Amino acid sequence: MRSDLKLVLKRRDFVLGGLAAASLVSGCAPRSGRAAELRYMAWGNPEQLGVEQQLVDEFNRQNPDVHVRLFRVPQSAYLNKAIIMLASRTAPDVIRIDHYSFPDLVRKEYFHDLTDLARNDPDFHETDFFPQALEEGKYNGRLFGLNVLLGGVMMYYNKTLMSSVGLDDPFDLWKQGRWTWRRLRESAIAMTRRASYGRPDRYGVQIQTFPHNASILWAYGGEILDRDFRRCLMDSPGCVQAYQFLADLRWNDHVAPAPSAGAISPFAFESGKLGMTFDWMGMAPRYRKSVRSFDWDICPVPFGPFGGASILKGNQLVMYRECEHPEEAWRFMQFMTGAKTEKWLYGDALRRGDPARKSVAVSPEFLNARHAPFNTPAYVSALENGRALPITPRWGEWVTALNAELDELWSGRDRSAAAVLSRAVRKVDVILASDEGF
Numbered sequence: 001m002r003s004d005l006k007l008v009l010k011r012r013d014f015v016l017g018g019l020a021a022a023s024l025v026s027g028c029a030p031r032s033g034r035a036a037e038l039r040y041m042a043w044g045n046p047e048q049l050g051v052e053q054q055l056v057d058e059f060n061r062q063n064p065d066v067h068v069r070l071f072r073v074p075q076s077a078y079l080n081k082a083i084i085m086l087a088s089r090t091a092p093d094v095i096r097i098d099h100y101s102f103p104d105l106v107r108k109e110y111f112h113d114l115t116d117l118a119r120n121d122p123d124f125h126e127t128d129f130f131p132q133a134l135e136e137g138k139y140n141g142r143l144f145g146l147n148v149l150l151g152g153v154m155m156y157y158n159k160t161l162m163s164s165v166g167l168d169d170p171f172d173l174w175k176q177g178r179w180t181w182r183r184l185r186e187s188a189i190a191m192t193r194r195a196s197y198g199r200p201d202r203y204g205v206q207i208q209t210f211p212h213n214a215s216i217l218w219a220y221g222g223e224i225l226d227r228d229f230r231r232c233l234m235d236s237p238g239c240v241q242a243y244q245f246l247a248d249l250r251w252n253d254h255v256a257p258a259p260s261a262g263a264i265s266p267f268a269f270e271s272g273k274l275g276m277t278f279d280w281m282g283m284a285p286r287y288r289k290s291v292r293s294f295d296w297d298i299c300p301v302p303f304g305p306f307g308g309a310s311i312l313k314g315n316q317l318v319m320y321r322e323c324e325h326p327e328e329a330w331r332f333m334q335f336m337t338g339a340k341t342e343k344w345l346y347g348d349a350l351r352r353g354d355p356a357r358k359s360v361a362v363s364p365e366f367l368n369a370r371h372a373p374f375n376t377p378a379y380v381s382a383l384e385n386g387r388a389l390p391i392t393p394r395w396g397e398w399v400t401a402l403n404a405e406l407d408e409l410w411s412g413r414d415r416s417a418a419a420v421l422s423r424a425v426r427k428v429d430v431i432l433a434s435d436e437g438f
Contacts, residue, residue, distance in 0.1 A: 035064065036325040038332060039092035041071040041085075043078040047285070051345070051352070059335045066328045068094075086110040091320040093329045096148065099136055102316050104393035106139040112319035114143045117330045124334065130383050133356035137316050145316030146337045151281035151353040152310040152382030153212055155301060156373075158191075158275050160294035161202075165190045170276075171299045171375045174308075181219060181245060181302045184276065188255040191275035203267055204255040206277040207246050207410065209403055211389050213278065214311055216242040218387060219304025225390040225432070232428040234402070235421045238306070244417035247409050259410055269296075281382070284351040284373055291372075298373040300381045312386025314356065354379050398431040 042052050049072055056070045071092050073081045079101055085091040086105065097105060105111070114137075118124045126134060129147070137145030157170055167187050173179040188204025195201040207213070217224065222238030225231065233239070250256040257267045257274075269277045270290045278301070287296060301310045317336060319329050335341065342355040347365035351373070355361050361383055367376050392398070405424035408414040 035067045036328040038066060038068045038094065038323075038325060038329055039071050040068050040094045040096075040332070041073060041082065041092040042096040043073055043075045048352075051350070055336060055341065059332055062335075063328075063331065066325075066332065068332055086320070089322060091322075093320055093323040093325065094333060095318050095320065097145070097316045097318050099313050099316055100391055100395055102136070102145060102318075103139075103391055103395070106144050106318075107393060110318075110321055111144045112321050112323055112326055112329075114146070114319065114330065114333075117326065118143055121330070121334070128339075128357050128359050130356060130358060130361075132312055132386065132388055133314060133383075136314055136388070137318075145318045146333050147314040147356040148317050148337055149282065149353045150312065150314035150356050150383075152312045152386045153208075153215060153278050153301065154281055154298045154310065154378055154382065156269055156277050156279060156283065156287065156296060156298055158269075158272065158294055159297055161191055161272070161275050162187065167191070170302075171297065171378065174299055174302075174378075177303065179299065179302050179308075181216060181304050184302050185245075185249060185253065185255070188249060188275060189253055192253075192255040200254060200257075202273045202275075203257045204275045205249060206267075206269070206274055207250055207256045208278050209410070210399065210406060211311060213243075213246065214389060215278075215301040215309060216246065216304065218309050219302065219306055220245075221304075221306040225392075229390055229392045230432055232398075232402075232425045232432065234428075235418070235425040240418045240421055242304070243406075243409065243421065247415055247417055250410070251412050251415055258412070259407075280353075281351075281379060282353050288351070288371060296372055297375050298378045299375060300378050300385075309385050309387045310382045311389060312354075312382055313389060313391075314353070354383055392432070392435060394431055394435045398428045401427040401431060 040052075040056060042049065044052065049070075053070050056068050060067055079098075082091070082095060082097065082101075083105070086108075091110070118126075133147040133150050134143075136147055137143055155170065159169065162169065167190055170179045170184075170187070173183060184205065191202065191204040192200050193202040214224065217234070217239050220238040220242040222236050222242055223233045226233055250258065267273050270287065272294050281298075284298070301308055317333050319326060319333065323329050337356065339357055339360050342357055342360045343363060343365040344350065345352050346355045346360065347363075348369050348371065355366060360366055361380055366379075369376055402424050405420050405427065409417055409420045414420050
């Protein structure tokens, strides 16, 4: 018997309808004896953790021979807690790890190699996964993680505001290959409005920090690191041109709020006083709830002279190396990343990100939208054309150093992208050179 995931929205809670065990996961027949106990560690806001708990409860209902307990840790303490538990050999059986941290942790041999479990599972089909979604979970050619909460950076835009100033819809322009960074600048100028005292009281676009703005580097032919991840390339002409373009939007055109103004609610996207902003796909559930005074939607990042690739990145579900019940843990991981679960998590009901599976990305549950965002081909474009960030084991360290220098550009203390990036590259190269064993 087949059944679908059913969603009932009541206040802030989601209630997950029943799932047919046979359609979601194989090998669910109860075994004799005591149920295998598993712990699953995840983070998120209350809504996200509520969704996680519902999935855990449903898996437990379908699998009476296994009992999974959700172990919740606040996001601010999550990575430190995970590292301590992994190093002290007290880690939960299954852990959700942000891909920013995955390269560092996987090389320390904390995770169970999933390659043979996947190879011996007749319901696991590598060909159904988008290549990058699968590659994110691999290390030295072996599978160590399954992708969840995959997504890219999209452009969110105020449709009502754009229409009111006579602008063409950017998604329509994108479909024609005409949504460019220069067209974005023109649109931002048209949407910016100045109050009687001279300063803008409405801005056209928000400028994000790295890595949110990495797509413009690629659009202008720039690269972030070399192929071996040993040298930073962000002082190249393409990167300089791209970041000078962004800086000029703020300091020459005055169409983007300064960091001090952009951080406050009067110029948040929800306020209606910001025409365009760039953020992860997972922002859609928030905007669905918070935006009430105008129509909005999503659009892929603009094209530049070298194309229009967005970022694509997910989280990884990993199994602790010393998990006592690897087969049961694999079954749970398969449930959490299965096609039916993905249709519920990423389809029109929730829109929490992009599916890792091709079959879900072309399904009606994913493509058909009854609520904003309606431009679902933008999601598919990110899956098909998104690029991976050069995430090294010391990603957090060198990105912090990079952004410390870039703050000089975004704050206006140094308005030369060439000078700022030259200093930044020197600092990043020192960190990359000291990363032994990668």
